[in-house]
Amino acid sequence: MAFSSSSSEDNFGMSRSFRDARFTGINSPSEASSRGKGPAGPQFDIIAWFPKYQSCQRYFIDHAQHEPLVQAFASFINILLPFQRQPHPIFSSTGSRSGKSRLDKDATRGSSSEASAAAAASAVSLIPFLRRLVVTGMDVPQVLHGFFGDDWQAGVGPQREQERRNYLFAAKSGGWASVKRDYDMLPLETVPFMRPLYEPTDGELQAAERSWSEWLALEDWMVGPRAPPD
Incomplete structure (x- = not known):
């Protein structure tokens, strides 16, 4: 069975959109976790x-x-x-x-x-x-x-x-x-x-503190259902 050109293009577009959707709307590794701290921050x-x-x-x-x-x-x-x-x-x-x-x-x-x-x-x-x-x-x-x-x-x-x-x-x-x-x-x-780090901001240091706390929790296996309350 032959597919029309427009049908092929539509299928390709849907496939590409589905593929790209897996990589959009996620948080950058550099962004601080917002778990338990209100709405998520900007997505990467x-x-x-x-x-x-x-x-x-x-x-x-x-x-x-x-x-x-x-x-x-x-x-x-x-x-x-x-x-x-x-x-x-x-x-x-x-x-x-x-x-x-x-x-x-x-x-x-x-x-x-x-x-x-x-x-x-x-x-x-x-x-x-x-x-x-x-x-x-x-x-x-x-x-x-x-x-x-x-x-x-x-x-x-x-x-x-x-x-x-x-x-x-x-x-x-x-x-x-x-x-x-x-x-x-x-x-x-x-x-x-x-x-020393060039001109760190207070927000940058706070984000680093949160990430450091998460890392310490990981060292103690305090993640997932064992994660401490914020």
């Missing part, structure tokens, strides 16, 4: 967030890492940029060493090369750079904009929020040496210095 839409994250990723790989100021900054906080990593440096999301796309005489080979470069670029995680900026107290808006572009708030803002909380947790659960070990990237990309 992974489908809407991911293109913004990819925009930050492309900006960082194609533009920011080639800027002298970003290179100097990365050297100061002792972290290698993607194009500096051996034996597989990543210069751009298109495979061009200049950070700009180039035409290839062999269309087939060029297409394969671009696909390979795009796959390698998509594997570049921004988390190590966020962690290093947070631990050195350098996660200020102007630096985040310089590294990740105009979409940094929507693209890496949730991860930045979570990494700031992780830094608070690390400081609370261990001493200076323990925290430094957690943030060192051996063998060469060790943390040159650590600073």
